[in-house]
Amino acid sequence: MKLSATIVAAISMAILGAYSCKKMSEKLEKEVLDGKRSGVSSIQAVIPYNWGSVAIGGGGYITGLAIHPNTANRMYARTDVGGAYRWDGTNQRWIPILDGISTIRVDGMALDANAPNRVYLALNDGVYRSDDQGGNWTKLMSTTYDGNGDLRWIGECLSVDSLTSTVVYAGTRTDGLYRSTNTGAAWTKITSVPNGTKGVRTVVTDPSTAVSGRSAKVYAGVPGTGIYRSTDGGTTFTAMAGAPTSPNRMVVMGGKLYVAHSTGVTVWNGSTWTDITPAGGTNKNYCGIAVETYDHNKIAVSQRYSSFNNPLYRSANGGTSWEQMNTAALPIVKTLEAPWWPSGWFSSATSCLAFDPLHHGDLYYSDWFGVWFSSNAWATGSVAFTTRIKGDEETVVLTLASAPGGVPLYSGVADVFGFRHDNVDVYPSARLYNINEGFSISYCETQPANIAILGASGNDGTGTILATSSNSGTSWTTRTLPSGVKLGRICISSTNPDKMVYIAGGSPGGGVYYSTNRGSSWAASTGAPTGAVNAIDVWSKDFSITADCVDGNKFYIYKTGFLYASTDGGATWSQQNATAIPNKNSYLFVAARPGTANEVWVSLDGNGLYKTTNGGTTFTKVTALTTCTAFAWGAPASGGSTPTLFAYGTVGGIKGLYRSTNLGAGWDQIDNGTQKFPAGVKALAGDRTVFGKVYVGTGGRGVLYGQP
Structure with missing residues (x-):
């Protein structure tokens, strides 16, 4: 069947939509022109529409943040039921990057230190990769995740070796740990890491030593079971004696492994575990942890409970002493972008902390309702935070x-x-x-x-x-x-x-x-x-x-x-x-x-x-x-x-x-x-x-x- 020039022109213009995907628009036009879609005569025309989000402002759970270690304006956020976003630093807003595919519950993410435009996501049906900052996606592996499931706020379950783009690790919910040595084209299961009852939820690599061109040391966190370490580039793993039983988030910095876990904060220096839990905050559940790249003694951690004003701590001496940032005596100075936001929403079920590695003192955290930002987490006295929610629209x-x-x-x-x-x-x-x-x-x-x-x-x-x-x-x-x-x-x-x-x-x-x-x-x-x-x-x-x-x-x-x-x-x-x-x-x-x-x-x-x-x-x-x-x-x-x-x-x-x-x-x-x-x-x-x-x-x- 041949279509009129008017209809063909309308189809061609469809790519102008605010959240359009060029590749899929071209496919639609081709299928209509070729007459390959059954019953296409029932559709009178494909009308070009422009799409946008009704401005509400946050409202949903941001379960993780990832900031590129060496390239500016490369920050991403994942949510439990609302997809993933890329931060547009020029316009100071979040850009949705999953509106063109069919599943958007995100259970983990990872960035590639050697490929600034590359991002990996763990979606409900498997692992995906984009090489253009989320414009297009390729499915790499089918497995089951649960972006809205228990412990969705911990992680990350995906990790790219910072020494080489070819090596990628994927912790799963039900099937243990996998490794790819060809950028996700093929995967091998690492049988020496158990799945446990909650899955492999956290994976990090340590580039301080190398084997065969990849990081020799790799850590995998299994909630309820412990932490497993590899010293041969991820080929085999063994359980780490004395490690926290339920790790939530892990950061490697300067050859040390920093762990926020269900009862505190711990650091591994390569031979010894040291408890650096903030005084007065022992036996509490810590989730967020961040370490400054320019000064590894500067650390921020947060507790995570299903409540508001979860404690945020900062330490300038490697965890020897801590100061809570949000107390009655030292209150946070808050700026709200959306006027309807209650002031009391601050630090609610806090999931993630992240320092911008290229801007000293810039601290982000994510929680139940959005993202917060401080341009100087080390300010004397009260710390100023503002919401960063423009473009983040995650309500049900x-x-x-x-x-x-x-x-x-x-x-x-x-x-x-x-x-x-x-x-x-x-x-x-x-x-x-x-x-x-x-x-x-x-x-x-x-x-x-x-x-x-x-x-x-x-x-x-x-x-x-x-x-x-x-x-x-x-x-x-x-x-x-x-x-x-x-x-x-x-x-x-x-x-x-x-x-x-x-x-x-x-x-x-x-x-x-x-x-x-x-x-x-x-x-x-x-x-x-x-x-x-x-x-x-x-x-x-x-x-x-x-x-x-x-x-x-x-x-x-x-x-x-x-x-x-x-x-x-x-x-x-x-x-x-x-x-x-x-x-x-x-x-x-x-x-x-x-x-x-x-x-x-x-x-x-x-x-x-x-x-x-x-x-x-x-x-x-x-x-x-x-x-x-x-x-x-x-x-x-x-x-x-x-x-x-x-x-x-x-x-x-x-x-x-x-x-x-x-x-x-x-x-x-x-x-x-x-x-x-x-x-x-x-x-x-x-x-x-x-x-x-x-x-x-x-x-x-x-x-x-x-x-x-």
Whole structure:
């Protein structure tokens, strides 16, 4: 099949996306032109979209940092669920480097001292290498890692011999230690290092002596088992007597091995172990450790607990004496880039410390919510730290909403609740609500300043609350919920914000309730299906309720193939369709069409997208979409009245993000074939004011937005 010149030109322009990957864009164009993709005629065009991140600012766990030993502006950060980033020193921001591949849970990383542009990552399905600072990736070895698993904050499990680029070590979670002598092309298992119960989590080389052109001494840390040493260039290893049983991080400097471990800090000088744990901090869990390259007597260490203000220590005499940097008597001077960040977040579950080897005194550390930086860790008195989070967007999105003619975007996210985004390129001034988890947001279609939210203090729904606002979230009124309920979904009438319906969560799911006074009191509905929100935690994707966009008394609930409707504000319900449509495959989203009464659309993930135009009596399938994980309505095209439909699903055998301006009859692909959404699409929202603009909530890369 031949495509028009317009379509070919559109495909060619796709590489202009902010996070585009040239190689994959060229592949997409070639496959379309060659007609190799089955059903490609179902796609009308590939529309060039520019992609960026909604500015939130940190929010997720940075589990490690790596700074190149001899080349400036080569720093990387790894995260548990949000990929990896490269630091752009010129623009002072982080650049995501894994948006073009399909797995982004990072369990380890390593840099090559002799190849400044090379970086290795341990992803959930194996070891990868990039030779261009993360622009393109080659998979080197298949093995199992767990970037979001236990002890993800320790490491690094990968190491490149600083004497030669050809030798690379890979500690694994379940299969011991491997070595490559050809830059990762082939691997040999080192059987003399046991896997233990936690895997080989830390590997470092000591270049002070050499054998066959590589470092003779290599150290491998096995948590719960100890440290193993090789003196023959990594061919054989033996257990080190007297070594810490559970090493967390190790640094080699000047022929010495420095170890932060589960009960302190220890140094090996080649023949003897010496305990250098800070006084008053003995028998504590230490994770971060860093040593200055220009003066090996200058050391920084940190404890790691699942709490805030974990102690940070500095020593200028090799660990003979220490000074804690963050105490009441000697407080840290903090500068926060994102205004919504609580000051108390400092040093939270601290994972890594790193000195910049080319700039004396420059100290970085990573923790639960981002990266911090001090330009003078050796300053007399208080040490000044600032966050370095620009471009670091690692939140797990639970829900999104875009109101017509109102706030462009509301987000509900894990751990930090969510935000009102008046400008997607500017950090929000405050969280939407001061509780941890924000998992349901609803607004009144004709009076969009009226919104309601559900949140909880725990991801299991502990402390579930309902709050309403009549001024787009500027201020809130806490409401009641029926006794004993948790989790669930809230839905506001399209014309009367006093009318709301609540579906309780839990497992196997709870009942349905309605309110006529904005949540001040509730009554149980009759005839409604129970268990429509089968939620044991805030990550449930049972978005099973919607309000008719024209009739303010009408609500809809989907449950296992059937649509139920209420015409009296949620008081009574009845099943509408006699013949069931398929059940959800996994994710479930139900939404009424803006501006049209009695029209409801239901996405069933692997079972596709369905719609009813008669209130649920009959349904038709949108046949072009063979799968539909999520969908959302957006503003119509200029001069039109038909809302734009966005969907993440499969068209013509191609999984991607699509938009339709004719109610699903035809689809344009808008992810350019290069924006992979590797953290998963967890929510969609079309901008209700700006045509073509769409927001994508991910499972670790925050909220992305795209526009033509």
